[in-house]
Amino acid sequence: MTAIADTHAVVTGRSGGAALRTTGPARHEQLVSWAFLAPFLIAFVLFLVWPIVHGVYLSFTDQSLTGQGGGFVGFANYAEALGDPVMWQSLWNTVWFTVLSTVPLVVLALLMAALVDRGLPGQWLWRLSFFMPYLLASTVISQIWVWIFNPQIGAANSILEAVGLEPIAWLQNPDTNMLSIVIATVWWTVGFNFLLYLAAMQNIPSQQYEAASLDGAGGWRQFWSITLPQLGPATVLILILQILASLKLFDQAYQMLGGVASDTTRSIVQYIYEAGFVSYRFGFSAAISYVFFALIVIVGVAQAVVTRRKKEL
């Protein structure tokens, strides 16, 4: 295409009208489009699409970090993963963490948002208190909570003793270490859900509250009859985001236990990491990755089914 045709295309563009449009402008728009898209698409293919494809390939090989191996082993890695008790245990730990953390992370967030939304003074302070931990790196929250859960000098046991309970070996005890991680995680991330709920509540038209209060509805009544029903879509969104986020457990569990693998806290992501970067078994690690991916996809499909059913009703 010549420079003159180019200029013509720019000037006429889409506003030139359908009648005037020849292949020139359309082709020009194609070129312009790909120019806008190219940087993203290159990164998308290089760092997302290709790794997904290559990961599938790796999962069928016995590739190691050192470049040794690499031979095709068929489904051997998957067979090994599915027959591996450690894989199942870490999968279970991940699901158990998700169950334990999701409920308080949604309910507490709703409670916090509902209270803050009442128009009480000091909004910025509440927002800062609840959201600030979300800004902290996992390294930081891990250190703070390891210190709090320290059996000898930590605040958690000081509180237990103050109310007359026996001290607990929080992170050292296999019965309580996952619970400790859940507590730290709720503290760390509830602020994000809190802000999502707050935004959803503040999108509810104020006229509805005005009308209700003219009809004599009090605060509770307004919350139950106006706020809560309209939070349905937000709750579905928060629930899904939370489940997906919780399934990705790694940072805090790994760091709060000082990088030591514990049977009761090893998450599936931690097992992926251990298989790949501690045992150097890239192929096997890739296979576990896709077992984990399958779990995520199942959650996604379940979510799609549930939301569609809701819409039909």
Add this chain to the structure above:
Amino acid sequence: MSTATLSPTEAVTVARPRRARRAHLPGGKPFAPLRVVAFLILAVLAVGWLLPFLWAVATGFKTETDAASGDPSWIGASGPTLDAFSAILSQGNVYIWAWNSLLTSVAITVITVAISAGAAYAFSRLDFRGRRWLFVTIIASIVVPPQVLIIPLFYEMLAFNMVDTYWGLILPQVVAPAMVFILKKFFDAVPIELEDAARVDGANRFRIFWSIALPLSRPILASVAIFVFIGAWNNFLWPFLVINDTTLMTLPVGLQTVISAYGVQYAQVMAQAVLAALPLIIIFLIFQKQIVKGVATSGFGGQ
């Protein structure tokens, strides 16, 4: 989903409902019992949420002996001291790590926002072959957890010789399909008449994108940028894997490696936690509005 599909004007108003809401609270009864109860619950929760951090701050100001004594008081027996902070700051690596964190987080933010905005604009305003299925593919990729890709990505970094480089740290973190989705929604809501007027005046697409679409999207761009920045600043797993060179580590990874070296030096560990947290807390205090807005519009930005 309503939170993800705000129009520009809605998005701007999300963050400032305070006055409006207070005005229509049921009847001016500031001491209604319900409000007192709500206030008390809120205060208890807020204290519960602030305490762990304040406790860490207080411990950072103690001597190591006081910190390890198990004495639950806020100020140690020897009084407050800056020893732990100066011990951390005299460790040269902390500055290098902070610089690495800043450099890579800013680079990730700038590249992510730039390439996502370009793609989002094309999907919103331009007509090209394969537009639909390409957009669907990108949206579908939102469900791919980055953790699934660590093995093939690491392998790719080995092949590109990018292990232990800034590029290896930065490039795999710039692909954010959710951001393309959010920005596209936003561009969709910008009135097309503004662009048509510019086109009549002879502006080309790049010019329109740069001088009209981008400036109008400044609030959403800021929100997206802040979220990308927080995510990049706090990311642990990828930097932990791709960087082994101590001088290239980011703050979270660097701090993690020295914890064992500190042993039971609690005051230093807490001082260092506080120092690492400080930049983002300052950013939050400055950009509170945009962050709240960002959460509202980018429900997908979860960690």
